[in-house]
Each structure stands twice: as structure tokens, then as C-alpha cells.
Amino acid sequence: MLVTWRYRQRNSLVQSFDPRAWIIFFGCFLASTLFFWDLRYLSFFFVIALTAVFTSGVTWKESRRAWLFILTFVTFFSILTFLTGRGGMELYTTEHIITQVSAPFKIFGWQPTLWVTAERIMFSISMFARVFSIASMTILIPYSLNPSLYGVTFRRLGMPDKIAYGMDLTMRFIPTFGRDFSLTMDAQRARGYEIEKISGGLFAQVRKLAPLVVPVTIHAIVGSEDIIDAMDLRAFGVGPRTWIQQLTFRRRDIALIAFGVAMLLVSAALSLFTYRLWVPDFLLAMAGG
């Protein structure tokens, strides 16, 4: 049984475009965002991501889990980099200390001290903007891309028939196997297997993962025989494939692609010169330098 993503027709900005146009735009957006650490540029992408999310028609109720996961993840890592200053070392070399907070106690002679520096503040904000933009645009895809269009979308993006169909199946299988995995885990739990309490040395622990990994994998392979038969019966791969739905670019799709490509080119050009972190002057002034 196939489980599907929570797609439905929505009256939204994302769905008003051809799926190919949106995928191309998404690719350009992703690549462009990765070029920057400078908050001034990142805020541009952040605004695009927010616009896409708020016009997507995806309700909080149906996407709550995904959002909570992303928000926890992003916030956690931003705060973490802020507290420890880890991760930004490639982007800045000097730090300007604004204030330092020391704990009023000592642990084994070590006093926990939090260095608040201009660079760390900007790094965690930039990190938040960057990861949030990418993640939220990615979340939107399964909610807004019609599963019956996956194959033809990838095909018309220029992939060969077989690869396009492979991508189609991959996207369809992911939720199915996710469910299979949780079923397998429940079944093994009922028999007393607990992944949370795997014990033993490293080798024993790896071996004890087999009761989860092997059934899911083998079940998927065995179950695929039906799909293979169905495809063979319809003479898959014998001649050029036709698709029941046709996709046509309208003017707005061309405009979106043009915008995406222009965005990518400009970002790539700008990124040749500004990959570094941007720290506003007032923060430096607060640090006294």
C-alpha cells in the first residue's frame, strides 16, 4: 500500500505555477542562498521564503509536525552556535566582545563564562535566516506538488524517461517506507526489542540494528515485484514514454524561471566577493571597536 504526502489542491501562489517552473526556481533559490552568510543578502531570501510559506495555503494543523521539527532544530543550532561560537570559525577570525557573563560559581575550578561577541550574534542570526529559508521552502514541496505530476515534471525537466520515473517512485516510496519502518519497529517492540536501550559494544550495537534495517529493506525489495510486474505488463522502457498529463509553460512560469536564473547568476557573481559574515557597525561600536 502506498502512503502519500499530504498534497491537496490549494489556491496558492506555489501551485499557480507550473511544477517544473517551481522546481527550477527552488533549485536556483537553494543554490543562491548557499552562496551567502551576509545577513543583508540572506534577508532577501528569507522574505521570499516567508512569502511562499504564507501564500501556500498549507495550514498549521496539517504541517505542524514538520514546522515544529524544523523550528526546534534551527533554534537549537542557532542558540548553540551563539553560546559556544562553534561553526563560525571559517567565516570570521577576530571577535569583538560586547559583554561577558560569568556564572557566579565554579565547577572544579572552572568558571562558566559566556562571551557575547558581535560576530557570534550575527553568526547565529545569519544561520537562522539561512537554514530557515532553505528548510521552509523544502517543506512546501511535498505539500504543494501533485504526486501524479512527479514523473512528467522530471521528464520535462530534461531527465531521461527512466531516471524521471525513478525520481517519481523515490518520492512516492519515502512516506511508504517511513510507515513500514514504524510498523516494523512496533512489531519488534512487541517482541521486546527496544532501540532506545541497545546495549553492548560497538559491534554488538551495530548488529542489533539488523532487526530494524533488514526487514524493512527486504520487505521493500520483495514488495517491489508487484510494481515491476505492473510496469513490465505496460511495456515500461520499450519505447518513449507518454504521460497522461501534459505540462505547458505559461507566461508567469517563464517569468518565474527567468527571475530564478537571474537571482542565481547575480548571487553567484556577488558571492565571488562576499562570502564573509556581515557585522553591522552599531554592534562593533557596542564592542568599543
Add this chain to the structure above:
Amino acid sequence: MDRKLVSVLLALVAVLVFFVAIALIGPLVNPALQLDETALLRFVFVGIGLLIVFLVYYLTRERKIWEVGTREVVYMAIGAALYAIFSYLFNGTVFAVPSVSQVALRPAIAIPMFFGYAFGPAVGLFTGAVGNMFGDALTGFGLSPQWSVGNGLVGMIAGMAWLFEDKKKSINTVIILSVIVAAIATALYFLNRNQANMVFFDPENNIFGDQQITLFAGLSALVGLVLVLVVRYVFRSNIDVAAAVTWSMLGNLIGIGFAAISDIWINGFSPAVAIVGEFLPSAGPNMIFAAILVPILVAAYSSVQRQTGR
């Protein structure tokens, strides 16, 4: 040359011209501009990786193993979806997977290895590359395309066992190659023992890829190698298992090696950081999974094959 190839080449030249032009014109507009090519390089390395894949394919294109039929298309999709799901579930955000001596459990890597070995290099390549991409998308991490290509290489090389007539001979060559790579990496570890383990994160204990690499993690490539050799000789009568583990090991060393080495330019790591801090703690444990999980999968699959007669 056919038209498609020409248009691809023209597009590449156009991109190149664009960047050269930008790099030349930029400083004229603003003399303070300085080239900072870090972000762009990751895409350059994707190109290099794909070029390697294309070369291997081109040199062996006559072989039947590269044929992609219905069966392969479905296996590609299954492999990629499974890899994405497993890497999402076991990356530490969904399950708090235990870790031993800085080695976190990431069993997902067994999937591209097994699919590559069982169903051929094309399936392995797709499983590793697309699976890693979707896995990253599920987690919400930014994408590191060079790691996708690296994972694709893992699967592809695991499947290249089938390119050799004499599997037994190929195993010996593979082992020699792997021993050399593992020995170089381990020697680098002993020269840089104070290097931090870049891929070990343990937020609860305030460790974010900055703890000094442990002896076990540093030696993990060697431990993995020994484990693979043990499996190879214990199962010497079962050529399938022996070939699967050894080729998976080579695929892992080359694929992860490619991604880690490309980080020397992409993230500006020094070679020591890339090899000792990144390559060893990720490729070494992967070999442990290769040695334990891949044989289990191969054995399970061959009994399924016997049952269904396919």
C-alpha cells in the same frame, strides 16, 4: 559528437565565461573587492565527481551491468527512498542513537553499499546520490552536493564488483588498494593526533565537533579494515559476501574520501583536518557497518532470491 553533447559543452563554456568576466570586471567597479570563491567551489566539485562517474561509465559502457531496465528503475527508487528514510531516522534528531567512543551509529550507509552490490553500479549511484539528497531535504539541512556525489560513488563502486570476470582476483586488488588508503589515513592520524573530531556532535555534553579525536575513532579505518578482512576470510566460501564487503569498503574509502578531500577547498580545511578530522571518523565507522550489516543484507537477500526463484 552528437548535438546534446555539444549543447552541454557550450553551456559549460558559457558558465565559465560568465565567472571569468565577473572576476575581471568586479575589481574595476570596486577596487576593494577581493575574490572569495569558497561558495562556488562546492559546485565545481560536483562537476569533478560527475566527471569521474562519467569516465568510469564511458570506459566500461559496453558492459551489460550498466543496462537499466524496469527492475533497476524500481530498485533505484527503493534504494534511494530507504537511504533517505534511514539517514533521516538515524541522524540523531529523531532517535537519540547511542554512540561509542565518539563513533555515532549511522547504519544507513549500508543501504547504498548493498543496493550497489546487489543490483549494479547504476542502482548504487542513484541510491547514494539521490537518497542522500532527499535525506538532507527531509532533515532540513542545507544541501552539500559534494557529499551527495560522494555517497553516489560509494554505491557505484560497491557495484563495480560485477565488472570483473574473476571476482576472487578483483577482491585481492580491492583489498590491496584499501589497505594502502587506510594505511595513509592512519599514518596521518598518528602525525596529527591532536586533531579535533569534526563529525562528532554531542550537544548534551557540550561537544560540537571540537573534541580531540579518540584513539578508537582515529584507528577506526584500521579497525574497519581488519573487520572486513575477518568477514572476508570467515566467509571465504561465500564469494558473494566476501565481494560485497570488500567492494563496499573500497567504495566507502573512495566516496567519502572524495567528499572529505573536496572540503579542503570548499570549507578551507587543511589536509590534516580533512583526513583526520573528517575522513577517518566518518569513513572508518562506515566500514564497520559495511562489515556487519552488508553481509546480513546479502544473506537475507540471497535466501529471498532462492525462495522466489528470481
